[in-house]
Amino acid sequence: MTKVRINETHASTYSVAIEVGAHSLIGDEPADKGGLDLGPSPYDLLTSALGECTAMTVRWYARSQGWPVDQIEVRVTHEKRGRQDVFTKSVHITGDLLSDDQRVKLIEVASKCPVQRTLLASDTAIETVPDIDVPAQNRA
Structure with a gap:
């Protein structure tokens, strides 16, 4: 938690x-x-969380496979298009000894990071509850 x-x-x-x-x-x-x-801002932090998770997920997978990744750079943008939030991720993986198939797999893995899955989950729930330790007159 x-x-x-x-x-x-x-x-x-x-x-x-x-x-x-x-x-x-x-x-x-x-x-x-x-x-x-x-x-x-809150959206800066959310966008950063998506990028951070992506880089960490790619690194984790590369290490688990023993693949020679030197550096991972993720750039993420967030914008509103009407009522839709659109995140665009650009993933750059450096490693001279990586094969084309390994690079393709790492990009595939980049789209499966846990934060991305949470953002895309239709069953995500957010509950808002009052803090019972705060006196009622002090609640906003």
Whole structure:
């Protein structure tokens, strides 16, 4: 289970402190959306998660097969097209000793990372519940 804690920082209208495990970072909206661009936006983080997961999945598969991959670079864009969210991933794999078949397989594996599967899952559920430890007058 992943647990994340988010608290407003009040450094800008939308800035938040993000705690995930032993890591801390700041999130915010860009200036044109009312923030001060103090950190990545929610969609920046979601897009980053997709790219991070893709690179890690390709690396894991290459290692499990003993394939000679030197470097993996993933570039991801996110845009709204009408009501649809569209993510485009570009995966560059460096390894002079990789065969064409190995490269094809690694690109196939790149499309199967767990974050991508979650984004595409039709049975993903998100439940929003009140924190019972917070007095009712302090709830937003």
